[in-house]
Amino acid sequence: MATYVLVHGAWHTGAELEATAAPIRAAGHKVYTPTLAGNRPGDAKTVGLNDAITSIVDYLAANDLKDVILLGHSYGGMIITGVADRVPERIHRLIYWNAFVPNNGESLNDLVPPIYVGLFDSIAAQRGDGSVVLPFPIWREAFINDGDLDLAQKAYGILNPHPLKTFSDKISLKTNPADMQIAKSYINCTEDTSLPHHYPWHPRLSQKLGLFRLVQVPGSHELCFSNPKRLAQAIMDAGRD
Amino acid sequence: MATYVLVHGAWHTGAELEATAAPIRAAGHKVYTPTLAGNRPGDAKTVGLNDAITSIVDYLAANDLKDVILLGHSYGGMIITGVADRVPERIHRLIYWNAFVPNNGESLNDLVPPIYVGLFDSIAAQRGDGSVVLPFPIWREAFINDGDLDLAQKAYGILNPHPLKTFSDKISLKTNPADMQIAKSYINCTEDTSLPHHYPWHPRLSQKLGLFRLVQVPGSHELCFSNPKRLAQAIMDAGRD
Amino acid sequence: MATYVLVHGAWHTGAELEATAAPIRAAGHKVYTPTLAGNRPGDAKTVGLNDAITSIVDYLAANDLKDVILLGHSYGGMIITGVADRVPERIHRLIYWNAFVPNNGESLNDLVPPIYVGLFDSIAAQRGDGSVVLPFPIWREAFINDGDLDLAQKAYGILNPHPLKTFSDKISLKTNPADMQIAKSYINCTEDTSLPHHYPWHPRLSQKLGLFRLVQVPGSHELCFSNPKRLAQAIMDAGRD
Numbered sequence: 001m002a003t004y005v006l007v008h009g010a011w012h013t014g015a016e017l018e019a020t021a022a023p024i025r026a027a028g029h030k031v032y033t034p035t036l037a038g039n040r041p042g043d044a045k046t047v048g049l050n051d052a053i054t055s056i057v058d059y060l061a062a063n064d065l066k067d068v069i070l071l072g073h074s075y076g077g078m079i080i081t082g083v084a085d086r087v088p089e090r091i092h093r094l095i096y097w098n099a100f101v102p103n104n105g106e107s108l109n110d111l112v113p114p115i116y117v118g119l120f121d122s123i124a125a126q127r128g129d130g131s132v133v134l135p136f137p138i139w140r141e142a143f144i145n146d147g148d149l150d151l152a153q154k155a156y157g158i159l160n161p162h163p164l165k166t167f168s169d170k171i172s173l174k175t176n177p178a179d180m181q182i183a184k185s186y187i188n189c190t191e192d193t194s195l196p197h198h199y200p201w202h203p204r205l206s207q208k209l210g211l212f213r214l215v216q217v218p219g220s221h222e223l224c225f226s227n228p229k230r231l232a233q234a235i236m237d238a239g240r241d
Numbered sequence: 242m243a244t245y246v247l248v249h250g251a252w253h254t255g256a257e258l259e260a261t262a263a264p265i266r267a268a269g270h271k272v273y274t275p276t277l278a279g280n281r282p283g284d285a286k287t288v289g290l291n292d293a294i295t296s297i298v299d300y301l302a303a304n305d306l307k308d309v310i311l312l313g314h315s316y317g318g319m320i321i322t323g324v325a326d327r328v329p330e331r332i333h334r335l336i337y338w339n340a341f342v343p344n345n346g347e348s349l350n351d352l353v354p355p356i357y358v359g360l361f362d363s364i365a366a367q368r369g370d371g372s373v374v375l376p377f378p379i380w381r382e383a384f385i386n387d388g389d390l391d392l393a394q395k396a397y398g399i400l401n402p403h404p405l406k407t408f409s410d411k412i413s414l415k416t417n418p419a420d421m422q423i424a425k426s427y428i429n430c431t432e433d434t435s436l437p438h439h440y441p442w443h444p445r446l447s448q449k450l451g452l453f454r455l456v457q458v459p460g461s462h463e464l465c466f467s468n469p470k471r472l473a474q475a476i477m478d479a480g481r482d
Numbered sequence: 483m484a485t486y487v488l489v490h491g492a493w494h495t496g497a498e499l500e501a502t503a504a505p506i507r508a509a510g511h512k513v514y515t516p517t518l519a520g521n522r523p524g525d526a527k528t529v530g531l532n533d534a535i536t537s538i539v540d541y542l543a544a545n546d547l548k549d550v551i552l553l554g555h556s557y558g559g560m561i562i563t564g565v566a567d568r569v570p571e572r573i574h575r576l577i578y579w580n581a582f583v584p585n586n587g588e589s590l591n592d593l594v595p596p597i598y599v600g601l602f603d604s605i606a607a608q609r610g611d612g613s614v615v616l617p618f619p620i621w622r623e624a625f626i627n628d629g630d631l632d633l634a635q636k637a638y639g640i641l642n643p644h645p646l647k648t649f650s651d652k653i654s655l656k657t658n659p660a661d662m663q664i665a666k667s668y669i670n671c672t673e674d675t676s677l678p679h680h681y682p683w684h685p686r687l688s689q690k691l692g693l694f695r696l697v698q699v700p701g702s703h704e705l706c707f708s709n710p711k712r713l714a715q716a717i718m719d720a721g722r723d
Contacts, residue, residue: 141452191455241631268575386695
């Protein structure tokens with residue numbers, strides 16, 4: 001029996017990973033799905049990257065979790081990298097699921113096409129509370145391309161505005177991921193075009209892990225909505241020793 | 242119920258898409274499979290790109306088709322791009338299936354490896370009627386690699402000589418695909434080596450669409466022969482809203 | 483009925499391909515699984531590339547095999563290229579399964595990331611008998627990432643130390659693979675990260691074949707252990723005319 005902690009991506013909360021957690025629990029594991037600072041109901045949207053990382057460090061301590069298989073989705077890759085740097089003694093393996101892999105001094109915005117940075121800035125400027133949202137056409141075509149319109153709309157309705165500062169803050173790491181003495185896996189959904197395939201998640205970002213285990217699975221960036229059971233199996237394949 | 246118009250590739254006619262149309266019709270949609278000027282029995286092989294595009298513009302008008310989901314296969318990508326530029330008011334969504342995506346002023350020959358251009362020119366020079374054919378070994382190994390020899394031979398026997406001028410003519414567009422206000426999808430058959438994978442269909446050409454929905458499916462360039470049912474499902478996944 | 487000769491990769495023997503040979507035999511074909519000079523029990527680990535190639539040339543002659551579908555896995559790609567150059571009259575088709583494709587004058591070490599060359603040299607220096615072994619973490623994460631730990635350990639226990647000289651020797655060819663008048667196929671396991679995906683088997687090495695048939699199949703570099711039945715089907719799809 002292993003202990004999984006699943007860290008959601010931008011615009012999500014832990015609740016959206018419950019359907020994925022269920023088959024992992026059914027296989028006999030413990031699964032936690034915390035929500036990051038900045039994405040909890042009522043959180044100020046001025047939260048930065050460090051606060052978000054700290055919220056998971058505190059969560060692991062509060063629940064005294066050890067030997068953790070720590071997964072991060074998308075923006076969650078920034079978080080788990082920061083957590084592993086601060087409390088490596090609690091982590092058994094890192095799993096990046098179509099997730100950002102930062103080195104010291106890099107922000108999420110440093111790892112996406114410049115067109116996204118400009119789009120996020122202009123949307124946040126319009127909103128004025130520090131948060132950014134995804135335009136529905138981008139969500140529907142590039143994030144959840146494997147679902148039907150009904151699923152795309154329902155899932156879009158669940159999303160919460162995301163604090164932009166967590167995208168522009170540069171991470172501070174003592175050790176870059178490739179040099180961390182922790183086992184690592186990368187799950188790549190092969191139809192994930194939330195980052196365009198000419199500027200892809202894998203291998204562009206995954207190779208920054210050094211030695212890692214690749215697990216690939218058909219599906220979009222939002223496999224947690226379109227096929228959580230398939231995602232759960234990929235997570236268990238990525239997480240086993 | 243949606244209206245699909247499937248535009249075939251070079252050397253094909255609409256008849257070769259009937260096996261693909263059948264499951265789409267069975268799902269309740271209307272499906273049309275016109276044959277392009279230059280590929281109809283008896284057509285002169287001196288037909289150019291503009292004539293081929295016009296033949297589909299005329300077809301849509303003659304049948305008064307509106308709200309069309311317009312698919313182009315391979316060379317058919319040149320055609321649907323030109324059609325969408327001329328009569329955008331008839332088009333609901335474009336689907337490129339391992340298809341060329343031209344910007345204004347580009348020819349099909351501009352988008353393939355130079356080795357193919359030279360090969361086509363030398364074959365056409367030998368034939369002398371303006372047409373080009375594919376050598377069987379290239380067809381068998383790089384176009385229909387997922388079929389057995391019997392299927393490869395039968396399908397090869399159905400092909401018709403293709404007017405070379407449609408490959409060298411440069412397209413004239415008012416609007417490039419990325420700027421068209423029409424939804425777009427790209428279907429990528431993952432074993433399609435009709436363009437070599439170091440100079441691939443996707444993402445090299447698909448990224449010229451701007452925002453688009455990616456659908457990937459196992460199979461060769463000629464999935465319409467090797468697995469039309471699987472292709473039909475991919476088309477419906479690409480075509481839905 | 484066809485005749486298959488399956489040539490194993492580094493650290494393996496022919497015995498590890500028996501589970502793959504079984505379903506091919508069950509489909510009515512003859513299958514041979516020779517072991518290369520340097521990998522047979524008792525072989526000196528100072529064997530070079532030419533000796534290993536010769537051992538297969540001799541094997542084909544000793545068994546008077548003709549019209550052979552000759553497959554090479556990984557390092558076995560160096561071998562089958564050399565064999566085809568020496569006795570093309572015996573070969574019907576070459577199949578490279580995530581295998582090296584050398585041109586005249588190239589060594590295996592010339593085709594891998596420099597980090598591997600340094601690793602192999604330092605391991606061999608420690609061993610002192612001319613052989614190199616794979617560290618278990620690399621084997622488990624990058625070679626057999628689709629298996630569980632038990633399978634990874636069992637398979638690792640079967641491996642034999644490999645003569646390093648076969649990696650550094652440059653091959654001598656009269657004809658480069660792209661110019662050989664023999665049909666060629668490339669099987670690419672899509673999760674094979676034994677060469678990293680930013681420096682991949684396919685299309686980086688496969689494109690050196692010129693015209694070839696691509697067959698892709700899910701799995702790691704060691705599909706012979708993790709799913710020999712699926713591998714056997716891929717081999718038959720790659721080997722048929």
